[in-house]
Amino acid sequence: MSSYPFSRRLPENINRIIIQFPDDVQEFFMEMISAERSTQTIANYAYDFSLFFDFLNKKNTDLESVTPQTIRRFFRYIENGYERIVHMKIKRRDPTTGELCEKWVKRKHFRENTRSGKERKRSSLRSLFRYLVKNDVLEKDPMEAYEDSSLKTRNHKKVPVFLTQEEALRLIKAIHSYHQKKNKRQIHWYEARDRAMILLLLNTGMRVSELVGLNQNSIQNEGDTARVMIIGKGGKERMLKLNQTAFEALQHYMKLRPKEKIIPGHEHALFLNKNRTRMSRKGISDALKKYVQEANLPPKATNISPHKLRHTLATLLLSNGENLRVVQEILGHSSIQTTQIYTHVINTEKDDALDRLGRMI
Structure with missing residues (x-):
């Protein structure tokens, strides 16, 4: 794999996530880069989509077959937390030659699914499906029907935590x-x-x-x-x-x-x-x-x-x-x-x- 398989604008670990997505989804990220979205915003989308596509793979479902029910099941699947896979480059010294070598590894981290995290994932998928419909990749936006039929949660505004x-x-x-x-x-x-x-x-x-x-x-x-x-x-x-x-x-x-x-x-x-x-x-x-x-x-x-x-x-x-x-x-x-x-x-x-x-x- 090339050092920059997708874009030189992005860190290599994020490139490694995006390159696994379908071509049309990669085009979505190209649009984000062209729009000069921040690296952190792009990384957040990449992590959210990685979670979603991992779920689709487990259910043997492709992007064209996603329905509102699929999305509902995805959010139920991550309701109580989830494992995020992070690509990390580590350095190890070869015990024989003493040479310092770099190696990519995958690390799993358990993440709590907070209220703001849930909303961000909804926003990420909403943006993706709107893009795919607008560019004639999909005929219908499954997020629209999902949001119309889902129960709206109350918006609990929490007082920000701060130091005196x-x-x-x-x-x-x-x-x-x-x-x-x-x-x-x-x-x-x-x-x-x-x-x-x-x-x-x-x-x-x-x-x-x-x-x-x-x-x-x-x-x-x-x-x-x-x-x-x-x-x-x-x-x-x-x-x-x-x-x-x-x-x-x-x-x-x-x-x-x-x-x-x-x-x-x-x-x-x-x-x-x-x-x-x-x-x-x-x-x-x-x-x-x-x-x-x-x-x-x-x-x-x-x-x-x-x-x-x-x-x-x-x-x-x-x-x-x-x-x-x-x-x-x-x-x-x-x-x-x-x-x-x-x-x-x-x-x-x-x-x-x-x-x-x-x-x-």
Whole structure:
């Protein structure tokens, strides 16, 4: 198999998934690439379709034979979770020659099927079947009949999980204390990297996929300040100023960032992992988890994720009286309705009303 069997725009592991799909579905991905959809969006579609086509293969069903009943059975099949197959490239040293060899392996990961995950899979299949009907590959869209006949679930809006200011500060301090326990006399570049990553997430609210995609030239220095160019969903760009804390942490990391033995193709990546390749979403999540544990945060924060740090920034900004439109632009939300979910947790009028009631009874 060629290093890039499908598109040079996509990571090799995603190429390996897409190349297994029918030709018409591969054309759908070509359309996504032409429309400059983000790499992470394309990867999400690839994972969703892989799950769907694995199900079809188990049922000996081809794409042309899919009915609303097939789709209903698929969603029932993954209702309580599912296994996702991930393609990973590992390096192993040959015990005889000592030569370092690369090998592709498949790893299975069990995933919970969350409410948002279910909706995303519906959206992915909806887009695919609309495309196939529009391009005369299929006569009817089975998703239309499926959605018309399915029971609509209530839209339960959950209050976003976030850290308080005090908890966020504890998390930042935990980075240094964690590495101190390793009996390191000086700051290793891992520690400087993780501090810079977490401060960027907390102080810009960027998505983890946006953080992963940062290159060194994404940071534009302007004397004593700097701005970061973020490529968001749909290829939309936004420029955010780094506050002094985040800027100094990033500068410190850049002084310690490895300059040698970086794997070809990853030289421009801002954040590197121990293998000298671009940091992955999982790598960032794993780093965050150990600092959350070190900080001994309360139960609500035990499952904190990079995206929850985005919630934290939004909540802190609004609590500080910042304009909702400004917060929308900082987060890169296309709709202000998405930003408004954070107002549920800072409604001081409700707090004052309950306080006044407390003085009465």
